[in-house]
Amino acid sequence: xxxxxxxxxxxxxxxxxxxxxxxxxxxxxxxxxxxxxxxxxxxxxxxxxxxxxxxxxxxxxxxxxxxxxxxxxxxxxxxxxxxxxxxxxxxxxxxxxxxxxxxxxxxxxxxxxxxxxxxxxxxxxxxxxxxxxxxxxxxxxxxxxxxxxxxxxxxxxxxxxxxxxxxxxxxxxxxxxxxxxxxxxxxxxxxxxxxxxxxxxxxxxxxxxxxxxxxxxxxxxxxxxxxxxxxxxxxxxxxxxxxxxxxxxxxxxxxxxxxxxxxxxxxxxxxxxxxxxxxxxxxxxxxxxxxxxxxxxxxxxxxxxxxxxxxxxxxxxxxxxxxxxxxxxxxxxxxxxx
Amino acid sequence: xxxxxxxxxxxxxxxxxxxxxxxxxxxxxxxxxxxxxxxxxxxxxxxxxxxxxxxxxxxxxxxxxxxxxxxxxxxxxxxxxxxxxxxxxxxxxxxxxxxxxxxxxxxxxxxxxxxxxxxxxxxxxxxxxxxxxxxxxxxxxxxxxxxxxxxxxxxxxxxxxxxxxxxxxxxxxxxxxxxxxxxxx
Numbered sequence: 001x002x003x004x005x006x007x008x009x010x011x012x013x014x015x016x017x018x019x020x021x022x023x024x025x026x027x028x029x030x031x032x033x034x035x036x037x038x039x040x041x042x043x044x045x046x047x048x049x050x051x052x053x054x055x056x057x058x059x060x061x062x063x064x065x066x067x068x069x070x071x072x073x074x075x076x077x078x079x080x081x082x083x084x085x086x087x088x089x090x091x092x093x094x095x096x097x098x099x100x101x102x103x104x105x106x107x108x109x110x111x112x113x114x115x116x117x118x119x120x121x122x123x124x125x126x127x128x129x130x131x132x133x134x135x136x137x138x139x140x141x142x143x144x145x146x147x148x149x150x151x152x153x154x155x156x157x158x159x160x161x162x163x164x165x166x167x168x169x170x171x172x173x174x175x176x177x178x179x180x181x182x183x184x185x186x187x188x189x190x191x192x193x194x195x196x197x198x199x200x201x202x203x204x205x206x207x208x209x210x211x212x213x214x215x216x217x218x219x220x221x222x223x224x225x226x227x228x229x230x231x232x233x234x235x236x237x238x239x240x241x242x243x244x245x246x247x248x249x250x251x252x253x254x255x256x257x258x259x260x261x262x263x264x265x266x267x268x269x270x271x272x273x274x275x276x277x278x279x280x281x282x283x284x285x286x287x288x289x290x291x292x293x294x295x296x297x298x299x300x301x302x303x304x305x306x307x308x309x310x311x312x313x314x315x316x317x318x319x320x321x322x323x324x325x326x327x328x329x330x331x332x333x334x335x336x337x338x
Numbered sequence: 339x340x341x342x343x344x345x346x347x348x349x350x351x352x353x354x355x356x357x358x359x360x361x362x363x364x365x366x367x368x369x370x371x372x373x374x375x376x377x378x379x380x381x382x383x384x385x386x387x388x389x390x391x392x393x394x395x396x397x398x399x400x401x402x403x404x405x406x407x408x409x410x411x412x413x414x415x416x417x418x419x420x421x422x423x424x425x426x427x428x429x430x431x432x433x434x435x436x437x438x439x440x441x442x443x444x445x446x447x448x449x450x451x452x453x454x455x456x457x458x459x460x461x462x463x464x465x466x467x468x469x470x471x472x473x474x475x476x477x478x479x480x481x482x483x484x485x486x487x488x489x490x491x492x493x494x495x496x497x498x499x500x501x502x503x504x505x506x507x508x509x510x511x512x513x514x515x516x517x518x519x520x521x522x523x
Contacts, residue, residue, distance in 0.1 A: 044372040093366060
């Protein structure tokens with residue numbers, strides 16, 4: 001009981017600290033709706049549908065991304081939000097709760113590489129403010145212990161491109177992998193099962209989860225950058241090499257904490273991706289709905305270059321309290337209340 | 339046809355043409371990726387334990403294992419020899435396949451052996467075993483500051499850390515999974 005009380009207090013403190021961090025840097029805190037008519041059509045997350053509003057289908061938001069981006073053309077340079085997101089999982093696991101807390105921010109005239117630095121600074125700021133007692137050993141400043149591993153949070157973090165990781169740990173040339181036929185062959189050679197509805201994303205992540213993720217260093221946070229174009233999501237493709245997207249994720253102590261990218265601002269490309277995602281959803285027999293045409297209109301109106309980042313706050317809190325499961329940092333986890 | 343939805347702890351599946359026991363199963367899903375199941379598998383031919391992540395929905399091939407009571411006779415090289423007490427038929431099991439339990443078997447013990455097509459592939463250990471302490475030194479004075487435990491040897495030859503009050507001749511309970519002392523019997 002004492003433990004859960006401490007976690008409730010710590011969550012409140014972390015929310016305060018996040019607000020201090022962003023407000024000091026000139027970010028404006030914004031709010032966007034959680035109940036929406038056009039959810040993100042990405043085919044890897046299923047949405048919760050609620051009852052109709054004004055005759056229109058409504059859904060719980062899986063991410064504040066598109067609504068926050070709609071605010072940018074109003075002239076805001078820097079915005080952030082702490083909100084809930086809902087994803088209907090196949091199963092409740094140790095790192096997933098169907099309702100979770102997202103910290104998301106956007107910055108105009110910035111790229112994914114600027115976000116690397118902001119993530120390093122945010123995590124180090126939180127660590128310093130949470131553990132205010134000076135450490136006896138000064139060299140251990142900004143170190144935390146998670147699941148018996150001592151992690152040095154100090155910048156710079158380790159940075160690996162996905163191309164480099166696939167080559168080093170899986171002996172795969174990711175350039176070749178971008179051709180779906182070749183990817184299937186590579187996976188079959190490694191004895192992975194390919195079925196009729198297997199997607200390129202599934203092959204990529206199965207190899208990543210089996211051969212790469214377990215080998216990522218844990219004594220420092222790790223930034224994985226430049227995902228292949230088929231995993232671009234809302235990210236801009238690299239000008240110098242459009243086979244890869246300006247998207248990254250970061251891991252601390254083996255936990256996937258955040259995802260960020262230079263935002264895609266080309267409306268044609270965005271519309272194409274929405275349509276493609278919906279096609280895949282249909283094939284996978286997932287919920288089908290209309291994509292957000294209003295967002296496409298917003299992109300048409302001189303949308304400035306910007307970068308955006310999302311962090312799973314519950315996971316970050318797990319790290320600071322050395323929790324093995326997400327349930328340990330929630331007062332009412334779905335596994336208990338349902 | 340079975341899929342990953344049927345995966346569960348204790349299930350035996352054919353994986354890369356060999357029987358494997360599922361020891362653990364966890365749901366994982368990258369933020370921008372689909373659902374997967376991370377499992378811990380034990381190869382029942384070699385005893386090797388490793389992790390493998392399946393795509394959610396991937397087909398799997400379960401096989402059913404039989405459980406039968408056998409009596410442990412003796413150890414020969416790295417094989418443990420068991421006997422069916424009903425028909426005196428003998429069966430052998432590689433040391434690796436016993437896992438931690440190899441440290442707690444006494445001759446004559448009756449245990450649950452898992453078989454696949456007549457061949458022994460594993461053992462279902464009880465969660466706890468009761469064993470007699472056969473060697474125990476008296477705690478060395480001054481040693482209690484850093485630890486209030488001492489090592490003792492039990493009748494199977496296994497050495498375990500116990501509290502200082504345990505004496506030679508005592509029976510103690512040991513957890514077969516962790517290999518740690520639980521309580522005095």
